Amino acid sequence: MTIELNKRQEQILEIVKENGPITGEHIADRLSLTRATLRPDLAILTMAGFLDARPRVGYFYTGKTGVQLLTENLQKLLVKDYQSIPVVVSENISVYDAIVTMFLEDVGTLFIVDQSSLLVGVVSRKDLLRASIGKQELNALPVNIIMTRMPNIAMCTRDDLLIDVAKKLIERQIDAMPVVKETDAGFEVIGRVTKTNIAKALVALAEDA
Ligand code: ADP
Numbered sequence: 001m002t003i004e005l006n007k008r009q010e011q012i013l014e015i016v017k018e019n020g021p022i023t024g025e026h027i028a029d030r031l032s033l034t035r036a037t038l039r040p041d042l043a044i045l046t047m048a049g050f051l052d053a054r055p056r057v058g059y060f061y062t063g064k065t066g067v068q069l070l071t072e073n074l075q076k077l078l079v080k081d082y083q084s085i086p087v088v089v090s091e092n093i094s095v096y097d098a099i100v101t102m103f104l105e106d107v108g109t110l111f112i113v114d115q116s117s118l119l120v121g122v123v124s125r126k127d128l129l130r131a132s133i134g135k136q137e138l139n140a141l142p143v144n145i146i147m148t149r150m151p152n153i154a155m156c157t158r159d160d161l162l163i164d165v166a167k168k169l170i171e172r173q174i175d176a177m178p179v180v181k182e183t184d185a186g187f188e189v190i191g192r193v194t195k196t197n198i199a200k201a202l203v204a205l206a207e208d209a
Pocket of ligand 1 (some may be wrong): 097108109123124125126127147148152153154155159172174177180200
């Protein structure tokens with residue numbers, strides 16, 4: 001969505017505000033331009049939601065403000081367009097190996113799976129820190145002892161709205177959620193959504209055309 005419109009787009013908006021509904025042909029006449037020259041600007045203004053087009057009637061002004069349009073567009077974003085690759089480890093690995101994996105993979109959350117690759121838990125940085133300040137031998141301590149386990153895992157699917165995932169992250173006070181696919185046996189982990197993905201989506205929205 002365009003927050004900063006170019007001069008011609010502003011002119012078009014003014015013309016439609018005052019004269020709409022008005023055809024593309026008539027807008028072009030007023031600007032002494034051809035209909036073809038105007039087409040990209042009209043497409044942008046329509047896609048961004050400032051204008052609406054009705055066949056045989058013409059363009060009219062929707063009256064929506066930049067903030068309203070930004071909100072509408074934010075509410076359309078889907079998990080599948082912003083998710084990252086998940087880092088998944090077996091429930092049998094040690095806490096020590098989980099720490100090493102977290103550093104090597106450069107993530108803050110690991111998803112833990114069983115032998116059938118189905119989701120059984122989640123470990124975060126704090127879980128690993130907590131285990132590390134105890135007296136346990138980290139090489140001998142299986143990660144599934146300290147993980148947050150099913151059914152208490154907050155998850156989402158590819159087709160969920162990103163805004164709903166963001167709300168859930170806040171509610172549950174967590175940094176990340178696995179993107180899962182439900183099977184008869186359980187949940188397969190197919191992606192990951194973190195606060196960073198949400199921040200990136202916001203930036204993309206603000207910069208997007
Ligand atoms: P950190 O511990 O690095 O601050 P989080 O805030 O994500 O990371 O984790 C806080 C707690 O919530 C941890 O105990 C972690 O196991 C748990 N947790 C993290 N992600 C989830 C999730 N998607 N569902 C349920 N619990 C989670």
